[in-house]
Amino acid sequence: MSVVVITGGSRGIGAATAIECAARGMGVILTYHSDSGAAGHVVETITGAGGTAVARQLDVAEVSAFPAFRESVEQVLREMWDRADFEYLVNNAGYGMYHPFANVTEAEFDGLFGVHLKGPFFLTQTLLPLMADGGHIVNMVSATSRVATAGVAPYASFKGGLQVLTRYLAKELGGRRIRANSIAPGAIRTELGGGLNEEFEALLAAETALGRVGEPRDVAGVVASLLSDSGGWINAQSIEVAGGYNI
Template identity: 45%
Template sequence: MTEKIALITGASRGLGRNMALHLARRGVHIIGTWRSAAVEAASLKAEIEALGGKATMLQLDITDRASFEDFSHTLTHRLQADFGRERFDFLVNNAGNGLFSNFADATEEQFSSLIATHLQGPIFLTQKLLPLLEDGGRILNVSSGFVRFTLPGYSIYAAVKAAVEVLTRYMAVELGTRQIRVNAIAPGAIATDFGGGAVRDNENINAWVAQGIALGRVGLPDDVGGAVAAILSDEMAWANGTTFDVSGGQLL
């Protein structure tokens, strides 16, 4: 049986790194993208190889649409050279940024940054990579729990992520002729460096967030990485066009 290959954007740190490691432990080979964290990307590659897997790290700025054509050519070459394949199996649109701003104070620059990173980039990168994605493959988009619940300061971010969830359903319908499943995942509060790492590093914030989660604690990267590996597995092959809430029951 052909071994699976997953391409994860923003794989060098945070949740993307954890997703890559969970998939690698299940025997999935990894192509990860990084924007500026070259050292972290090299460290992830070494860790995956220590697990017995294969990994290739490619530089990509998800906001630079003009680079997607060259990236697709580079990916084609690396697939053949590193994996002996012409196509890959899983695409995880994970790369992202977090911007905190109350609605009344949000700037056009912040809005443009969120659109470019979380919506425009994934749309046009996925378009460009569709010829390289296997029929029967899977796409997983990363949304956010902020689409379901509300906290002041995340209005624009949440609105963009809501668009990702709608897009996911339409992609599932339109790519169904190729048997490509498209789903999304909506993490709640996770202890990472996202948004400056406040949930991870500030004990008071961590405790305040935890009291609103049914399971009584803030999520850990492994909670999301494990969920992603499960959703992309054959056991979840009949799930399509849906968003999985992975928040421990936050603000239910």
Template identity: 45%
Template sequence: MENTNKIALITGGSRGLGKDMALRLAEKGINVVVTYNSQADDAQNVVSQIEQSGQKAAALQLNTGDTKSFEAFTETLKQTLTDKFGTDHIDFLVNNAGIGGYKMLDEVTEDFFDELFNIHFKGVYFLTQKLLPVLNDGGGIINVSSGLTRVSLPRSSAYASMKGAIEVFTRYLAKELGARGIRANTVAPGAIMTDFGGGHLRNSEQSQKMVSDNTALGRPGVAEDIGGVVAFLCTEDARWVNGQRIEVSGGMAL
């Protein structure tokens, strides 16, 4: 266990991809703080599972789309780190929290656009900025993007545009934080069967068939396909991976 005292903060860690990331990080000996927006019980369940495995964990409420709450969140985080982990810094920030949103261009309202923008880009940008003083030198940032930045599917123009912005932002993070030894990478999941976007893939056999037909490995992804890649990026094995977009899609639309 190389990372016994390292700590990762994962936004949106109560279920789906974030939950699997948290559990896989704990398997690597990394302590975890997860944030949740409304699913407090689910988040506490993740904490319990991690604690049973022998690692430390905590759950904090955060709406990643509300930048005005970040100041108070950062103070709560620092207090939690001091009380529960005996430190006031984290080593890894995983910007995972997100919502689905699918509309044709002519159906997109400003409110719909703004909600996606606030959660998927503005929130990620300013939460990362706010947490830079709390992030240890030599640590890492992982931003979650989407296969939809590379493969264009109708109804995803707004969502995918925000994720495209995240990919550019990640490269700039890598450049600007390199002097502190902090790495920044993007993980881009393909189509995954979770609650995401109202479980639209999981609930549609037609969508699953379309995904399977267009994926080299012949099936849609599941949450358990993603967490281990994020965990790997938080280990010494990935110390020379920086500024990269790693797609985890089973070979979709090759």
């Protein structure tokens, strides 16, 4: 059984991805920041359908906590799957903030940087010794890196940085046959940034060729397919999953 580590797996795209990966036969280690109840619900959904999953707390912005998290992953791998490595890492954890550029504070900038770029960089580095050769890293980026959207300048900038990092991971880890790709969702119905009200959703739907905003499962299916053998020759790419947003 292949095993996937998914950060931010207690809600939204992360939760949908965890459930979809488990449905395709993968063991799941998901992380949550503070909502253990939501994480537990995802685990129960997976195990209730016959899959295997476990949740562990992790603040992706707290790099000093990563060595202890790696030890926790090692323990889970031994106890649940009797193995010492895992195949897949999905760097999905994140949060949104809508502020005009002129009003962004240094603390807000640093917070977004820690979760969306610094955290994935060093978490991947920390977990790399546990990744099996031939594995796959998927970084969740954003269509806002392509389409300039007022109010999300720091968020989009760090997602753009993560997109670039993805190509470098593919380049430097190719000797171990570890692939790295990024997924760029468009407007998705999640709690990110406070969620969507009816007016904002209608605006986003009008700017999307398929005429609606996306659901977390729309992205989850693509991630799970990319991790599968059928995606084995896709590497160093950024795939926008947005229904034709702002084209």
